[in-house]
Amino acid sequence: xxxxxxxxxxxxxxxxxxxxxxxxxxxxxxxxxxxxxxxxxxxxxxxxxxxxxxxxxxxxxxxxxxxxxxxxx
Numbered sequence: 617x618x619x620x621x622x623x624x625x626x627x628x629x630x631x632x633x634x635x636x637x638x639x640x641x642x643x644x645x646x647x648x649x650x651x652x653x654x655x656x657x658x659x660x661x662x663x664x665x666x667x668x669x670x671x672x673x674x675x676x677x678x679x680x681x682x683x684x685x686x687x688x689x
Contacts, residue, residue: 625686632679635672 617623652670
């Protein structure tokens, strides 16, 4: 990207795609998660943040949509 807006959009796009494929590769390699509602640990600092697997997938999808909107405007 040439502008700050484009750089941000590409970062959001790459991060969103990476995060979704992280869970896809976990499923392929270790057969986890069993469902999208399986608990997952998001962060460990300062305390453990735990929630369903579907939450980061939804957030990543939103990031991808936002990046496409930024790049098309």
